[in-house]
Amino acid sequence: MSLSFIYQRHSVRKFKDEPVKDNDLMEILKAATYAPSGKNKQNWHFVIIKDKEKIKKIAQIVHEKTNYLASKVDDENLKQNFLKFLYYHTFFKDAPVLILAFAGPYPIGSDQILKIAGEDEALKRVISASPGIQNIAAAIENLMLAAAQLGYGTCWMTGPNYAVIEIEKFLEKEFLKEGYELVAMTPLGVPQESELKSPQRKPLSEVITIIE
Ligand SMILES: Cc1cc2nc3c(=O)[nH]c(=O)nc-3n(C[C@H](O)[C@H](O)[C@H](O)COP(=O)(O)O)c2cc1C
Structure with a gap:
């Protein structure tokens, strides 16, 4: 079986000026929702922006916030290092579609473990493993794998x-759902380059431990 x-x-950070077919978009979103989720809570919500002006406006919001934060930094090196990442935070401005991933409440607070473990050190680990966010990550990965299969790029x-x-404030008239917070985003579109590449991976031996 091929992987x-x-x-x-x-x-993918550069996109052709081509639309994403509605059918494909719905397939990709459906694939996202077939991800596993703790207690099957499916605490995700995806906001899909197809309006190019709104996509540009969101990139502009990020740009302005970047400049605002940079303007408060005295350390010139720190400021320049931060500003270097501007492209990596705004390149989606010309993408045909932008997908925003929101995380909804995940009831770790009502978990029995909170009552049982009380002040136990392990409790911090239960919380820091952030199962509610893991759910969203699983859905995003499904979305991206599905998009790639259908010939689209994401980041x-x-x-x-x-x-x-x-x-969130910019979108609140169109999307506002109690307890839902924006945690990640991805552009979606036909990649500009035909030969796509990813950075090198660490050798497998460095990242796995097999216990027999
Ligand atoms: C949680 C997460 C956050 C990321 N944030 C950004 C980002 O803000 N800007 C960006 O250009 N790439 C971002 N990336 C993409 C990574 O740089 C990319 O996945 C990594 O370099 C490996 O390359 P590949 O995705 O082509 O395999 C992010 C990836 C992940 C998983």
């Missing part, structure tokens, strides 16, 4: 998250 569907996904983005409050 090529895994290796065909690469982060998982959390870099612009320092502007989530401003982005």
